[in-house]
Amino acid sequence: MANRDLHNMRESYDAFSLLEQDCDSNPFKQFDKWFQQAVAIDDLEPNAMQIATVGKDLKPTIRTVLLKSFDENGFIFFTNYDSTKGKQISENANVALLFWYRTHQRQIRIEGVASKTPKEENDSYFHSRPRDSQLAAFISEQSRVVESRAILDERFKQKEIELQNQEIPARENWGGFLIKPSLFEFWQGRENRLHDRIQYTKQANGIWEMERLMP
Numbered sequence: 001m002a003n004r005d006l007h008n009m010r011e012s013y014d015a016f017s018l019l020e021q022d023c024d025s026n027p028f029k030q031f032d033k034w035f036q037q038a039v040a041i042d043d044l045e046p047n048a049m050q051i052a053t054v055g056k057d058l059k060p061t062i063r064t065v066l067l068k069s070f071d072e073n074g075f076i077f078f079t080n081y082d083s084t085k086g087k088q089i090s091e092n093a094n095v096a097l098l099f100w101y102r103t104h105q106r107q108i109r110i111e112g113v114a115s116k117t118p119k120e121e122n123d124s125y126f127h128s129r130p131r132d133s134q135l136a137a138f139i140s141e142q143s144r145v146v147e148s149r150a151i152l153d154e155r156f157k158q159k160e161i162e163l164q165n166q167e168i169p170a171r172e173n174w175g176g177f178l179i180k181p182s183l184f185e186f187w188q189g190r191e192n193r194l195h196d197r198i199q200y201t202k203q204a205n206g207i208w209e210m211e212r213l214m215p
């Protein structure tokens, strides 16, 4: 393996800042502001986020998914409910989300509780996807072992022929999760590693409290 000098790999962060007076008191609006800025600067897949889940074995797992919508009700992504993450969420609905915006030197952390989105919403989003994506979701038992790539391709091809000229039925085990946040943290890289960290926590009365954390 090539000898990479990881010790000397470091970026200095000095392009932006996050001061209290610039933060929206509503964390969803603050998220929207940063998200729109990431979209505007053409960050690659700004809606890609990592979601961490922990099942009853208490072992955390994490993977990337695509955020498909958000508003003040929460953040929605779609998946297979029988996948590893789906099973873990059914055992423990507490999850954490992470967005990293490389160009702006920003990170957003969200903690919250996940619940399944209604079937009508799942079906309508399923049918809005490209036909090949619908087919792939239909034939894939996500996160199960498959003997070979060839078997996967064959499964896809067979279904394609079988369902020719027909609507691909939405599956019961495919749908969205809505994550309702109880915490947001907005991290802005700053010079000398004195980064800005603004955390919002939801109080019992529904008001969001904003605090600065040490870097």
Ligand SMILES: Cc1cc2nc3c(=O)[nH]c(=O)nc-3n(C[C@H](O)[C@H](O)[C@H](O)COP(=O)(O)O)c2cc1C
Pocket: 045, 048, 061, 062, 063, 064, 065, 066, 067, 077, 078, 079, 080, 083, 084, 085, 086, 142, 143
């Ligand atoms: C950029 C990117 C986007 C992804 N989007 C999704 C998604 O929206 N839904 C999904 O189920 N998996 C998505 N995946 C695949 C997941 O990372 C993961 O491999 C899969 O969901 C199985 O995870 P699990 O076994 O932990 O349940 C995406 C992967 C990448 C790299």
